Amino acid sequence: MPRYCAIAGGERFAFDSLARLLAAATPERSGDQLAGIAAQSATERVAARRALADLPLAEFLTEAVVPYEADEVTRLILDSHDRAAFAPFAAMTVGDFRDWLLSPAAHAKRLAAAAPGLTPEMVAAVSKIMRNQDLIRVARKVEVVTAFRNTIGKAGTLSTRLQPNHPADDVCGIAVSTLDGLLFGAGDAVIGINPASDNLANCAGLLAALDEMVTALAIPTQTCVLTHVTNALRLIEGGAPVDLIFQSVAGTEAANEGFGVSLSILAEAHAAGRSLGRGTVGDNLMYFETGQGAALSAEAHHGVDQQTLEARAYGVARAFRPLLVNTVVGFIGPEYLFDGKQIIRAGLEDHFCGKLLGLPMGVDVCYTNHVEADQDDMDVLMTLLTRAGVTFLITVPGADDVMLGYQSLAFEDIGYLREVTGLRPAPEFEMWLARTGLAQGAAALPDPEALGRRMGIVA
Missing domain, CATH: 2.30.170.30 (ethanolamine ammonia-lyase heavy chain domain like)
Incomplete structure (x- = not known):
């Protein structure tokens, strides 16, 4: 029945x-x-x-959407559940919980205390009965602060990943794009490259180049080459300057197997990264990317909707105290999010669920050229997310990633967002911008050619 x-x-x-x-x-x-x-x-x-x-919210503790015996993500979620943190909500229904979240009683301190008691399925459920404005109102109340070489997520800040991808992994091309982003105040969350080749020697060279740039310019930020986590382990063993350890994750064990990862591999990488001690103001060093539809595309969804599985991916991420998590919201294609309306809703859902679970949540506001969406849709989403308190956004040269072949946000967009909202970069990075003259814009830079020479891109 x-x-x-x-x-x-x-x-x-x-x-x-x-x-x-x-x-x-x-x-x-x-x-x-x-x-x-x-x-x-x-x-x-x-x-x-x-x-x-x-x-009743308690129902999610008795019926798993993916069987406990067959899935290590389910076991992680239920075995790590904090029943003391859940106690204030144990008698609530999903509807009651929505009403509480929208009330003044749900302030930042109480939301932080609640996070360990909430399962991904609970937050996914409540998001499904909320309007877009509800998702924004609640998410902006949540403050999640993490740190490595600077401090991410403080109230009043908006950080960015500077993504200087190059189709041939050309170091000079990457350096030019990096300088371009820095001139617009981008890069405080991370300067992160998606390598065109996962060859270990290539990744090691890119890491060395990024480390040299950051060191030469004394930039208080972190770098990352977004290679597979097992490659990161080998790079650490080889002495490469690894700051953040990256991995795409999903909401089921089978989908993660498709990515070539397990919880034990992630734990090994987390420990290896911490052993390097490269952080200066904190030790949050994992960087996870997710996206609605990942489990479905791997035929590993177990009959569960893609948004609930996305929230379960955040259950994986929070087990490793990450510096950064972002959903690549419109990247997978129209088979999963058909048009701008669906992308906007998914971006707000993902951000809400991640923040409610206690994650430093960012979004790659993006789309592919065969989706029924355009840059106006992205303008809407980036503005809504910024008002919702998003931790960071991804920016690329000209909003067009020429290596991955998709549309994201431009470096100029972060200037617009900070201008209309009054939000600032991470505090340590903001001080660096002021010292270099970049806080006043590129025109105030004392000697751009000297900067270029120090980065190896001007003879």
Whole structure:
């Protein structure tokens, strides 16, 4: 007999599992339709949301959407659950929890205390019955601060990843893009390269070049070459200057196996990175990327909707105290997020869920050229996320990543966002911008050619 039922439009709807209920309650998106688990009508979606609003939060501790015995992510989520932190919410329904989140009682200190008691499925569930403005109102109340060579996530700040990718991994081309980003005040979250080649020698060379730039200019930031975590282990063993350890993660064990990772491998890499002691103001050094649809694209979704699985990926991330986490929200393609409306909603959901779980949440506000979206949609999303208190955003030269072949945000966009909101870079990075003259803009730079010579890009 179905466990979850509700009436909408004079029709009774029944849902035979928690996973089915969550999927039916999810705002419309192409990935769930592709998987065959989406609501069949708007009326069914309303019924599912009614049933979900009446569901006790404690139900998520008794019914796993992916079986406990078959999935190490489920085991991590349930075994690490903090029942003392959950106690204030144990008698609440999902609807009660939404009302509490939107109330003045849910201030930053209480939200931080609640995070260990919330499971990814709980926060995914409450997001499904919230409007976009609700997701923004709650997320902006959450403050998550992390640190490595600077301090990320403090109230009143907006950080950026400077992404100077090059289709041939040319060091001079990367250096030019890096200087371009620095002139616009980008790069306080990380200067991070997606390498065109995962060859270890190539990655080691890129790390050395980035380290030399940061050292020569005394920039208080961290660097990363976004190679596979097992490559990072080998690079550490070889003496490469590794700051942050990167890995894409997903919300099921099978999907992570598709990425070639497990919780034990991530733990090994985390320990290896900490052993280097390269942080100066903190030791948060993991950098995770996620994205709705990752598990579905790997055929590892277990019949669970892509947004709930995305939240479960954050359950993986928070186990390793990361410096940075970001969802690459529009990167996978229209099979998972069809158009600008779906991308905007997904970006707000991902940010809300990550922050509520206690993560330093960023977003790659992006799309591919075969999606029904454009840069105006990205302008809307980046502005909404900034108002929602996003920790960092990704920026690339000219909003066009010529190596990965997708559209993101430009360095100029961070200037717009900081101008209209009054937000500032990470404090240590802001002081460096002031010392170099960059805080006043590129025109105030005393000697740009000298900077270029120090970075090896001007003869």
